[in-house]
Amino acid sequence: MNERPIGIFDSGVGGTSIWKEIQHLLPKENCIYLADSKNAPYGEKTADEIIGLSVKNTELLLENNCKIIVVACNTATTNAINYLRSAYDVPFVGIEPAIKPAALNSKSKTVGILATKGTLTSALFHSTAQNHAEGIEIVEREGKGLVELIEKGELDSEATVSLLKQFLEPMLDKGIDYLVLGCTHYPYLVPVLQRLLPEGVKIIDSGEAVARQTKAVLEKGGLLNNMALKGKHRFFTNAELSVLQRFVANITDHVQVDYLDF
Numbered sequence: 001m002n003e004r005p006i007g008i009f010d011s012g013v014g015g016t017s018i019w020k021e022i023q024h025l026l027p028k029e030n031c032i033y034l035a036d037s038k039n040a041p042y043g044e045k046t047a048d049e050i051i052g053l054s055v056k057n058t059e060l061l062l063e064n065n066c067k068i069i070v071v072a073c074n075t076a077t078t079n080a081i082n083y084l085r086s087a088y089d090v091p092f093v094g095i096e097p098a099i100k101p102a103a104l105n106s107k108s109k110t111v112g113i114l115a116t117k118g119t120l121t122s123a124l125f126h127s128t129a130q131n132h133a134e135g136i137e138i139v140e141r142e143g144k145g146l147v148e149l150i151e152k153g154e155l156d157s158e159a160t161v162s163l164l165k166q167f168l169e170p171m172l173d174k175g176i177d178y179l180v181l182g183c184t185h186y187p188y189l190v191p192v193l194q195r196l197l198p199e200g201v202k203i204i205d206s207g208e209a210v211a212r213q214t215k216a217v218l219e220k221g222g223l224l225n226n227m228a229l230k231g232k233h234r235f236f237t238n239a240e241l242s243v244l245q246r247f248v249a250n251i252t253d254h255v256q257v258d259y260l261d262f
Contacts, residue, residue, distance in 0.1 A: 002222075002225045002227075005029070005030040005066050005234075006022065006026075006029050006032070006069075006070060006214065006218075007061030007062075007064065007067075007069040007070065008032070008033045008034070009033070009034040009036065009054075010034070011037070011039060011040040011041055011053075011073050012040040012041075012151045013151060013185070013243060014072070014184040015070075015073055015184045016033065016035075017184050017188065018184055018206075018210050019072065019248075021207040021208050022211045026215055026225075027230055027231060028224075028225045028226070029218075029224075029225050030231045030233070031234070032061060032233075032236070033072075033236070034060060034260075035238070035244050036053060036262070037239035037240070038238040039053055041075075041116060041151075042075040042076055042116070043116025043117045043142075043183070045118065050079040050080050051079060053076070054071065054079075054084060055083075055084070062088070062090065066090070068091045068093065068214065068218060068221075068223065069084075069093070070093045070214055071084070071092060071093070072095065072210070073184060074095050074116065074119045074183050074206075075116050075119050076094075077095045077096060078122035079122050081124075091217045093213050095184065096125070097119065097206065098209065099111070099113070099128055099129055099132050101204060103132050103136045105202075107177055108176065110137045110175050111177075111179075112138075112139045112168075112174075112176040112179045113139070113141070113179075114179065115141075115142065115180075115181075115183055139170060139171045141170065143183060144163075146164075146183075150185045150186075151185075153243050156192055176201060177201055178204055179201055187207060233248075233256070234258070235248060235257040236257075236260040241259055
């Protein structure tokens with residue numbers, strides 16, 4: 001039972017930022033990761049479409065005997081996780097933008113959030129913002145076009161830098177001191193963001209918190225893998241193999257990346 005893998009899915013390569021945190025915290029766990037790059041970005045789709053894709057990914061992971069499923073996509077979490085939890089008898093861990101820690105620690109009382117349209121327009125996002133950001137001005141920007149560039153491996157291209165400058169300008173004009181990354185693709189842009197942001201602006205994402213929550217759920221259910229060996233990790237993509245390989249290379253041994261038409 002405990003050797004069964006952790007299942008992880010995202011609308012592409014972005015959720016590998018979550019996998020890295022899980023693998024770091026839980027090195028004995030086996031993982032299966034689905035990169036649904038063929039359908040990226042989820043943020044441009046309707047709620048029904050996002051639920052349908054999330055169901056497809058969930059059922060494929062369950063066919064591979066996964067003991068827990070991490071929805072490593074902000075858009076899929078905010079639009080589909082309630083449905084998934086009601087439909088399947090397996091623990092789910094989702095992702096929400098890290099509004100709460102940013103709001104609690106902001107001294108300027110102004111926080112920027114860079115996310116997809118699907119996340120920013122969801123009911124779960126708005127309830128999170130209302131519950132945790134009282135007295136805080138939230139400056140939202142849809143990162144339109146960023147996921148597509150990251151999916152092509154363009155982390156530091158002229159087009160990527162130009163878009164980021166465009167999205168950051170209104171946030172900086174408002175005086176943000178925290179930037180919340182509301183998409184699991186965006187942590188790969190942190191080196192560029194650090195160059196573009198003033199020194200006093202802190203960047204925050206949900207990766208570490210998701211890994212801790214995954215560990216807590218596994219512990220509570222008696223599902224931790226207690227084998228002495230390091231975990232094995234299988235990655236599947238329905239798009240270009242080389243891009244996904246680039247994002248998981250040199251992280252750990254026992255990694256296999258394959259194409260799968262799903």
